[in-house]
Amino acid sequence: MTATRSVLAAQATDFPRWYQDVIAKAELADNGPVRGTMVIRPYAYGIWELLQAAMDRRIKAAGASNAYFPLLIPESYLQREAEHVEGFSPELAIVTHAGGKQLEEPAVIRPTSETIIGESMAKWIQSYRDLPVLLNQWGNAVRWELRPRLFLRTSEFLWQEGHTAHASADEARAYATRIAVEVYREVMENVLGIPVVIGRKTRRERFAGAVNTIALEAMMGDGKALQMGTSHELGQNFARAFDIGYLSAEGRRELAWTTSWGSTTRMLGGLIMVHGDDAGLRIPPMVAPTQVVVLAVKEETLTAAGQIADELRAAGVRVHLDNRTDQPFGRRAVNWELKGVPVRVEIGPRDLTAGVATVVRRLRASAKSAVQLSDVVTDVVAALAADQTHLHDEAQARHTARTTEVSSVSEAMEVATTGWASLPYDAIGESGEDQLATAALTVRCLQRPDGTLPTEDDERGLTAFVARSY
């Protein structure tokens, strides 16, 4: 019953190739026919649905309501905010013809929706009583990619984008922070099992049009960084451009303060690169479309396998019964390993005679144990809970081991070939950022020494995390 290794490149040898291989072999995604677009296959979409549900619950708990704004935005809208249009122009996809005619004004496919939502907010908000407005949207967006990479950088991606308007700068800042800490970090760490560092972006790295970008950065299996989500304070930039104003309690006309925040299908790329190993994916139980696969090894164990699957299902576990006893067992086992299903319950004739099932835990190097049939449900339910934590802890251990404290830009450049460097931002500054860029390194984010978020661009004594990034 030893599973022969699958045909993936080894992570240590060629991580990018391993990433491509696992996406193809586990049937996660394909390239679409238009450059940079992506087909998300059912198995990966199943993970996305669970992730989406977990995120959506927390977004609603933070008081936001879902709504939907048009895909197509008049080109002139983007031009109303100078930095915004400058940032996004090179990535826009433009509709020039529709309904058999050339359009009077070209429309862009939303790269993000600050502008079109700003227009609606301006209409909906009259008085301070209408504030805050807390909106979220699930949908697609298009940003043209010259070097696309499945999940990580695709010309079209799926995401949620939140957009809020508030009566004060403090309230806007508090809400943008709340989303980063209570929604994004919660989901990333406790649902995806991915430890993240939350920090402030430097001026050069922030969102086009924001006064502050809070980023959540995670370390991948190869030591590089992936930006998993961002939450922006937009100041009054978009409020000014779209005239989002309100009458204060004192009867004065004031401009609102807005925020925006997004997380995308890129998180699936993070999930693959943080938890995967040489045998394939390892999916955290909370987002595993199949948490347990029950394998009937031979035809004579089909009934027993079916019973166990039913019992697990009754206990609320997402179960798949693999009853393809006409196909080689080894190949089936390797395939489930590749797909990263957290637990396999294998039932062979000898197991049955002994009154046991073989429980294999993918997330613990496929460790096997013989479990009494009557204990399988309890054992599996406990394994799922424990392995959710285990995956996170493994990732956290790597993150800690591969983050090195240094004190100069040149040292940072050395350690960042295999991991992250942390060093005083005062030792970098904007000129140091230029120097890092020559080695394809960036300051991923800035934190105060106690791990909290800086509130000003010019705060001194901050810690910078430097890494190569996806």
Place this chain on the structure above:
Amino acid sequence: MTATRSVLAAQATDFPRWYQDVIAKAELADNGPVRGTMVIRPYAYGIWELLQAAMDRRIKAAGASNAYFPLLIPESYLQREAEHVEGFSPELAIVTHAGGKQLEEPAVIRPTSETIIGESMAKWIQSYRDLPVLLNQWGNAVRWELRPRLFLRTSEFLWQEGHTAHASADEARAYATRIAVEVYREVMENVLGIPVVIGRKTRRERFAGAVNTIALEAMMGDGKALQMGTSHELGQNFARAFDIGYLSAEGRRELAWTTSWGSTTRMLGGLIMVHGDDAGLRIPPMVAPTQVVVLAVKEETLTAAGQIADELRAAGVRVHLDNRTDQPFGRRAVNWELKGVPVRVEIGPRDLTAGVATVVRRLRASAKSAVQLSDVVTDVVAALAADQTHLHDEAQARHTARTTEVSSVSEAMEVATTGWASLPYDAIGESGEDQLATAALTVRCLQRPDGTLPTEDDERGLTAFVARSY
């Protein structure tokens, strides 16, 4: 406590105006800035989310898995199926520039995804063992509208589109039928409370590229018909165009048989027009984002109102507590009536003294009753269940009353000014369809006399339903 009437046009006087008014006043949707696009506001989107969840559960129960295919399709893909491109060309939105350059091949924004999904199916399907492939996608689509109307005809709409491939024509037909009957009808009748007629489209009305379109048609409050969803047998048309083939058990190369089926945000338009009345919306409890609003009439009843809201919430009811006692009670009550919240629980000082609450049932002409405080939860839960059915039965009664059996095209043209005509299709034929078209009437669909679905275009003895349509 009499709610003064809101400022909607009367349905009997100007139904289209009433429709626009209710969408604006109940804050359901706005026009987007690009022609024909729509902003779906949180209240309407909340209905959509519940409808979507109900539909998604049933789609999954029918064996299909969700996946996601690109928004952008190479223009040449559509040209591979002659009828398909002819049907959709006039409605396409075309991206000619992206990433700062003119594209070598223009891309269309998907009007529907048969072509791009066909391309993937061809890649994924090798042998009969891979069949059936049962896919569904939730997303947006764009079909340019010259005379847009919120929810009913918008240049961009949200929908699910299902796409399947099968080994035989019979299996494909059975699946397309199953979706219409077990998924769409179920959701429309039992969740939205909208009675539908399921029938076969005539040749001139069917989907571009299909060999058969099964439609679900509903009667609106003004007697017109709305197509609520369709399920298509595509024969081997797309399989041929995209080479969706498989090796049969006998080792022969065969073409697959495909289906597609869709239902859109248009259903929300149906919901408004079927159940609404002169006071506003009436939302079926199953899709009501707020099923019960508890109104504290005065400040001194806030605590009691809060308690009742908590009790209802604990009983699994979606509750909103309206504690705006600084605003006129009458205006608040009218607003909830306008928004169609199924049940209001009003708690005023006199109610409290008497140990009762006033329960107002929106779906029964806002009938009021005094209910002992200890009985409110039981009473409200029962009311929600009963009113779900009540709404359906009311709509069914109208549908029956306003459908008239006739025997000729000229009679059909007469009755179809205020309702539907049913008559033998043999008395219409293709020439009769031309004649009906001169009066903006169409054959909505065809049924056998026993209500079942015809399987051939040339079947005799069929009943045609004729109506004006949205």
